[in-house]
Amino acid sequence: MRTDIYEKVSLFKVEKIKPNYKEISRRFNCDPRTVKRYYEGGIKERKPQNKPSKLDAYKDLIESKLDLGVSAMAIYKFIEKAGYQGKYTILRDYAKKIKSEKTKRATVRIETNPGLSAQVDWKEDFSLHTKTGKKVTFHIFLMVYGYSRYKFLEPTLSKDQKAFFSAMAHAFDETGGVPKEIWFDNMKTVVDQPKTQYSKVVFNQSFYYFSKDIGFQPIACRPYRPQTKGKVEALARLTERLRVYDYEIDGYEDIFSLVKMFQDEINMEVSQATDFPPCDLLLKEKEHLNPLPHHDILESYQQELIARKVSHEAMVTYGKVKYSVSPKYINKLVHLEIIDDILHIYYNGSVIQKHPISDKKFNYAKEDLKEILRSDLLKTKSDEEIEAYIEGNLTVYDNL
Numbered sequence: 001m002r003t004d005i006y007e008k009v010s011l012f013k014v015e016k017i018k019p020n021y022k023e024i025s026r027r028f029n030c031d032p033r034t035v036k037r038y039y040e041g042g043i044k045e046r047k048p049q050n051k052p053s054k055l056d057a058y059k060d061l062i063e064s065k066l067d068l069g070v071s072a073m074a075i076y077k078f079i080e081k082a083g084y085q086g087k088y089t090i091l092r093d094y095a096k097k098i099k100s101e102k103t104k105r106a107t108v109r110i111e112t113n114p115g116l117s118a119q120v121d122w123k124e125d126f127s128l129h130t131k132t133g134k135k136v137t138f139h140i141f142l143m144v145y146g147y148s149r150y151k152f153l154e155p156t157l158s159k160d161q162k163a164f165f166s167a168m169a170h171a172f173d174e175t176g177g178v179p180k181e182i183w184f185d186n187m188k189t190v191v192d193q194p195k196t197q198y199s200k201v202v203f204n205q206s207f208y209y210f211s212k213d214i215g216f217q218p219i220a221c222r223p224y225r226p227q228t229k230g231k232v233e234a235l236a237r238l239t240e241r242l243r244v245y246d247y248e249i250d251g252y253e254d255i256f257s258l259v260k261m262f263q264d265e266i267n268m269e270v271s272q273a274t275d276f277p278p279c280d281l282l283l284k285e286k287e288h289l290n291p292l293p294h295h296d297i298l299e300s301y302q303q304e305l306i307a308r309k310v311s312h313e314a315m316v317t318y319g320k321v322k323y324s325v326s327p328k329y330i331n332k333l334v335h336l337e338i339i340d341d342i343l344h345i346y347y348n349g350s351v352i353q354k355h356p357i358s359d360k361k362f363n364y365a366k367e368d369l370k371e372i373l374r375s376d377l378l379k380t381k382s383d384e385e386i387e388a389y390i391e392g393n394l395t396v397y398d399n400l
Contacts, residue, residue, distance in 0.1 A: 002038070004028060009039040011274055014114070015284075054086035055094055062091065066098055114281075115288025117146040118179040119232035120168070122159055122187070123239045128255070129247045136252050140239055140259060141167035144231040145179060147288075148281035149271045151235055153263045155255045157307035157333055161189045165210055169301040172214065175282060177289025182211075183219045183232075191220055213297050215290045238266060251317065252308065306336040314372050315362070318343060323355045324368035 005028050012019040019039060021032040028035070055062065058079045065075045072095040076088045084091075123140040130136060139159050143152040152171040156163045164187075172178050184190045192202045203211075203218060211218045245258055267279040274281060292298060308316040310329045315322040318336055325334065325345055335346045338357065345353040355363050364372075 002028070002030065002034070005030065005035060005038050009035060012039065015276075053090070054084065055090060058082070058084055059094075062095065063098060066095055072096075113288075114147040114285040115177070115179060115290075117181040117183060119144050119146070119183045121185055121232040121236060123236045124159070126155075126239065126242070128242070128245060128249055130249055130251055131247060133247070134251075136249070136255065138252070138255055141171075142232050142235050142239075143168070143171045144235050145175065145278075145282065145285060146231065148278050148285040149231065149274060150175065150278040150282040150285070151263060151266055153235075153239070153259050155259045157252075157309065159187075159189065161204075161206060164189045165301045168210075169214070169298050172292060173298060173302070175289070176286050177292060178214055178216050180290055181217045181219050183221055185221055190218065210301065213301075214293055307333060308336055309333055314368060316345060319357075321358060321360065322362050323353070323358075324362075324364040324372070325353045326368055327371050 005024070008024060008028070009019055019035070021035045021039075024035045025032040061079065061082075062075055065078070072092045073088070075095065076084075076091050079091075121142050123142060125137055126140055127135055127137045138155045138157055141152075141154045141156060141164070144150070152174060154167040154170055156167065188204075190204055190207050192204050203220075207218070239262075242258065242262055249255065249258065267282075268277050270277055271281075306318070308318070310316055310325055310332050311322075312330055313322070314327040314330055315324055316334060316336065317323075323343055323345070329347060329352065332347060334352070337344045337346065341357045343355045343357055344351055345355075353365055353368065355365065
């Protein structure tokens with residue numbers, strides 16, 4: 001049975017659209033009548049003859065051990081002591097078949113069921129240069145919805161758990177629902193103990209509570225299992241199209257709008273897998289997604305802070321205007337938040353400086369300016385001399 005053809009025509013069955021048999025037959029190198037037969041009712045296969053196997057008495061036990069991640073050789077040694085008289089190769093082939101069938105079932109669920117699943121990953125350490133040649137490095141959070149292939153991307157300067165939860169909450173908010181299952185790689189923000197051949201996954205406690213609050217079942221992909229995370233890996237490769245903007249941006253503040261423009265473009269492109277744009281199929285998938293949690297729950301995970309790296313001048317830029325912080329934060333990652341026209345600057349969750357929103361090019365807090373001058377221009381001067389210098393030059397700084 002050609003499962004690739006069957007899965008393709010199944011998409012058309014779900015949409016109740018009659019496919020172009022000739023076009024699909026060219027793509028899959030088969031007879032158009034084969035495609036028609038699969039679409040109209042599948043193909044009848046010969047029933048295999050049920051011959052007794054030396055494994056029959058042990059199959060339930062074998063499958064339970066495989067679910068625990070036990071190797072075929074370990075299972076063979078175990079059941080041999082329990083009376084199994086067959087060869088190892090028979091058990092090995094059976095174990096391989098069971099694993100393959102489970103993987104295929106998971107893959108078919110992801111491919112065909114609207115609202116069932118999504119895949120999540122990061123595009124790490126992506127770099128673009130500004131027009132002046134300055135290198136800007138960031139990460140891109142990636143989520144792909146299984147049925148519609150709808151893609152959500154969000155640039156961040158951090159991959160910590162707060163940024164991770166925030167990006168996921170933004171994705172759910174944008175798509176209007178939550179998939180029933182979400183597949184993850186063994187990322188540190190998700191798992192404490194990765195899933196391996198010999199052990200079950202142990203999810204991070206904070207992440208576990210997040211999944212319960214939002215309302216989805218987390219599933220950890222086993223490494224080197226491309227069938228269950230291929231869509232998000234394809235999206236990671238697709239982000240290389242952003243390289244065309246190298247040396248075309250003014251700074252980090254351009255990155256967010258650039259990535260969102262790219263997201264809109266790829267969601268309007270016709271998917272080769274479905275023959276529909278993801279943004280169109282998302283409308284149907286929304287009907288099957290779990291509802292969003294209460295607004296307060298979703299909002300509590302959304303991080304609206306703007307990430308910036310402190311320059312060597314001990315300044316951060318917001319809206320093409322610079323604001324000072326203490327020089328001890330140079331090269332540190334800080335976050336900005338606007339509250340009642342006041343710029344709040346945070347480091348590790350604590351406010352380190354506040355500035356009124358201004359249209360002046362440079363904005364110094366007096367205490368920051370004092371530290372900056374002491375560390376460089378006036379490092380040989382006393383505190384009194386620095387104070388006098390600042391008082392005598394405040395008007396100059398205000399006019400900058």
